[in-house]
Amino acid sequence: MSATVTVPAYDPAVPDSAARVVTAHLDQLGIGQHTVRWQEGGLSYVRRDIPPGLGWCRATGRPEALWPIGADLTAEVEWFPDRDVPAGQQAEHWQTRLTAITTALEGLGYVVQRPGPRRTPEVCRSVPMLVYRLATGATADPWPEDGWDHLDLYPEYRWPAQSPGSIIERLLRDGRLGGGITYYARTLDTYQWPAYATAAAMVSWRPPAGADADAWTAAMARVRRLLTAAGYQLLCHPREWRPGIDHRPYLIAYRRDGVR
Structure with a gap:
């Protein structure tokens, strides 16, 4: 050392x-x-x-x-x-x-x-x-050794298959989230997917200049409602948003179709 x-x-x-x-x-x-x-x-x-x-x-x-x-x-x-x-x-x-x-x-x-x-x-x-x-007093969750065995290491999405991010971006467009707001989604690398997930993406909002924490929170509430209605499970940022410190608001959307 x-x-x-x-x-x-x-x-x-x-x-x-x-x-x-x-x-x-x-x-x-x-x-x-x-x-x-x-x-x-x-x-x-x-x-x-x-x-x-x-x-x-x-x-x-x-x-x-x-x-x-x-x-x-x-x-x-x-x-x-x-x-x-x-x-x-x-x-x-x-x-x-x-x-x-x-x-x-x-x-x-x-x-x-x-x-x-x-x-x-x-x-x-x-x-x-x-x-x-x-944290003090916390214990590690049990680790599912088989939690990713159903996944390809490097998934290929060939037409008509679409990546998880592309599917969510279509939902965002069809959902017509208002105010000229720009949402976008990025498929996560498979090692970042929750165990047993069959799809996972980070969904973010590109805030306009001067948007405050309330605007960030409202923007993510809109996308949460849309994706929950579409059957996604969500992982959300655990703290209040801090514009100027946090890079951008986001959430993780994933599915566990037919696995667990």
């Missing part, structure tokens, strides 16, 4: 604070991006200095609506294997490194889970992980 990395204080009021904390811990553990920066000839340079055989990890934020119940800090961590490890040794490399990364993060008090369809070295270039810290 590196003693030169300063872990910032976690501030739940700052949207990317969780990812910053986890990034610092990854660097502290020596499993982060190993970024080296220097200046030469008046120019700034950046290089990854990754020890062989380890791969590297990157932490990013996760929408709070998708945080596990009881978590007070959550980030997505993606591990990239060492591509120089021979193909015949990649399976062992994956197993060894993922076990080591999980153990290291658990040693710092994190819960580490790997949602989504199962990944293998033959078809995947990275492994996403859910890394979170529980």
Whole structure:
């Protein structure tokens, strides 16, 4: 573990604070991006200095609506294997490194889970992980190992099939939500889908300049009514909206048709 990395204080009021904390811990553990920066000839340079055989990890934020119940800090961590490890040794490399990364993060008090369809070295270039810290007194929800077995790793939506985001955007257009408001939907990566979901998308509103928190709340209430009537289950942002701090209002819409 590196003693030169300063872990910032976690501030739940700052949207990317969780990812910053986890990034610092990854660097502290020596499993982060190993970024080296220097200046030469008046120019700034950046290089990854990754020890062989380890791969590297990157932490990013996760929408709070998708945080596990009881978590007070959550980030997505993606591990990239060492591509120089021979193909015949990649399976062992994956197993060894993922076990080591999980153990290291658990040693710092994190819960580490790997949602989504199962990944293998033959078809995947990275492994996403859910890394979170529980609030005092909370316990982790049971993890459904089969929760994503019904999904393709990389779904293809060929006509006449449509992606979950496209289906919801059509509903938004047909629903004629008023006021010149622009709603849009984006299909989530399958590792972000709730367990046993058969479709999932993030639905957002693009607020006009000067829109206040009441306008944000009203906009999302309209889309909630529309999608609930269409049979979707919803995951909503757990706090009041803060224009100027939060990036945009959103919710997660998903279905569990014929699974559970």
